[in-house]
Amino acid sequence: MKAGDMTEEQHFKQEVLRLAGPEVLTCIQCGTCSASCPTAHLMNPSIRKLVKLCLEGGKEEALHNETLWLCTSCLLCTVRCPRGIRPKAVVSALKDIAEREGERGKDASYEEFFLKQIKDYGRINELPLTAEFLLVYPEAAVQSMQMGLELLPRGKMAINVDRIKGQDEVRRIVQELRR
Amino acid sequence: MKLAYYPGCVSQSTGKEMDLSTRAVCAALGIELVDLPDWNCCGATHVSNEMVAAGLAARNMAQTDLPIMTPCSICYSNLRSAILRLEEPEFREKLNAVLDRKYSGAVIRHALDVILESLAKKDERIVLPLREMKVASYYGCLLTRPAGQYSPQFPTILEELIRRLEAEPVELRHKTACCGGPIFMPQEKAADDIAFAILSEAKEAGADAIVTVCPLCHLMLDAKQKTLEQKKGLKIGIPVLYVTQLVGIALGLGPEELGLMMNSVSPMGMVERAYERMAEQV
Numbered sequence: 001m002k003a004g005d006m007t008e009e010q011h012f013k014q015e016v017l018r019l020a021g022p023e024v025l026t027c028i029q030c031g032t033c034s035a036s037c038p039t040a041h042l043m044n045p046s047i048r049k050l051v052k053l054c055l056e057g058g059k060e061e062a063l064h065n066e067t068l069w070l071c072t073s074c075l076l077c078t079v080r081c082p083r084g085i086r087p088k089a090v091v092s093a094l095k096d097i098a099e100r101e102g103e104r105g106k107d108a109s110y111e112e113f114f115l116k117q118i119k120d121y122g123r124i125n126e127l128p129l130t131a132e133f134l135l136v137y138p139e140a141a142v143q144s145m146q147m148g149l150e151l152l153p154r155g156k157m158a159i160n161v162d163r164i165k166g167q168d169e170v171r172r173i174v175q176e177l178r179r
Numbered sequence: 180m181k182l183a184y185y186p187g188c189v190s191q192s193t194g195k196e197m198d199l200s201t202r203a204v205c206a207a208l209g210i211e212l213v214d215l216p217d218w219n220c221c222g223a224t225h226v227s228n229e230m231v232a233a234g235l236a237a238r239n240m241a242q243t244d245l246p247i248m249t250p251c252s253i254c255y256s257n258l259r260s261a262i263l264r265l266e267e268p269e270f271r272e273k274l275n276a277v278l279d280r281k282y283s284g285a286v287i288r289h290a291l292d293v294i295l296e297s298l299a300k301k302d303e304r305i306v307l308p309l310r311e312m313k314v315a316s317y318y319g320c321l322l323t324r325p326a327g328q329y330s331p332q333f334p335t336i337l338e339e340l341i342r343r344l345e346a347e348p349v350e351l352r353h354k355t356a357c358c359g360g361p362i363f364m365p366q367e368k369a370a371d372d373i374a375f376a377i378l379s380e381a382k383e384a385g386a387d388a389i390v391t392v393c394p395l396c397h398l399m400l401d402a403k404q405k406t407l408e409q410k411k412g413l414k415i416g417i418p419v420l421y422v423t424q425l426v427g428i429a430l431g432l433g434p435e436e437l438g439l440m441m442n443s444v445s446p447m448g449m450v451e452r453a454y455e456r457m458a459e460q461v
């Protein structure tokens with residue numbers, strides 16, 4: 001590692017700690033988080049390794065992997081961690097950093113489109129959200145069609161786009177707090 | 180009892196029957212609901228920045244002085260998590276500078292908890308006891324995690340409710356396991372496998388129905404059930420009911436009031452059997 005990279009790596013670690021909490025520093029690498037994770041078998045690096053990477057400043061490896069996007073937010077890691085760390089919050093922090101730094105894979109795009117719905121309407125409208133996602137990830141078309149065929153005849157797809165009155169306030173929340 | 184009602188975004192789309200049945204059951208039990216004014220999305224599981232998520236939750240919580248009830252476990256978990264986050268004075272101050280109405284604390288309740296509380300043991304409003312019906316209690320993740328009022332891994336409130344309706348609870352090993360829902364769009368295969376594990380366990384256990392407390396769990400187990408059957412080559416055919424639908428059936432409410440026609444796997448056969456059984460016993 002070059003001396004010049006050090007500051008960026010350290011900055012990265014500080015940013016993770018700011019978002020996920022300073023208790024991340026107390027991780028003992030016991031692996032309870034990985035053992036609790038419903039998608040652990042698909043992850044590489046594991047969630048335990050991800051925490052280690054954050055603490056050691058392994059920014060590139062920590063930010064660019066499939067693991068982040070396999071987290072289902074089930075929070076089992078978080079209620080089980082013997083050190084009171086919130087491993088899911090570490091994943092969320094990494095996703096947020098990756099997205100702010102311009103990550104635009106299919107999973108990050110889905111989150112961006114989701115947030116865009118919130119900024120534009122204050123609520124989620126599944127139809128435009130899905131349409132936008134299909135443009136970047138056409139592979140999801142079959143699944144979306146299947147869902148549409150289930151939901152549409154049962155009247156469970158909103159056609160009208162809801163927009164709330166406090167939309168400016170919502171946009172302000174996103175802009176002011178997402179730093 | 181008067182509560183502010185936060186239906187969440189899915190109440191307008193994939194979770195319409197959740198919304199309908201919540202309103203119907205609360206009306207039948209004398210629980211007065213006032214729609215939360217101008218509510219916004221809670222961020223679900225897709226807003227990774229926790230400050231933003233807490234901000235979205237706080238705006239909702241600042242719209243009323245009443246306790247807030249939601250039938251959606253995702254909304255419930257997010258609002259409760261935000262309350263913890265907002266205990267940090269510095270963050271609260273920063274957020275209140277952005278909000279129109281200031282946040283000053285809130286009480287968040289899940290519809291399940293409110294309903295159970297208002298149903299007495301041997302409640303005479305239960306006109307259709309669900310005797311001999313085996314109901315799998317599926318909690319999913321977010322009713323009990325991270326900051327819920329129940330055990331995060333071994334809750335029993337759903338079983339308690341099922342017994343109060345005189346049905347027989349079926350406890351799944353997967354009862355607090357994830358449904359895979361939050362990643363089903365970009366990570367279809369992983370989500371499918373997770374959801375199928377729950378369905379096949381319920382099938383093995385001989386459940387007549389699965390009860391859920393979250394619209395995303397419901398989507399994965401009900402709307403996707405047929406697709407999962409085809410992919411995995413195993414017939415499941417188990418109706419998946421929102422807890423409010425199950426309670427509504429026992430209260431004698433009609434299929435339209437409870438949105439029973441909106442479920443992908445029809446619960447009508449199960450409801451008819453319950454009525455037949457009652458007729459036999461009279």
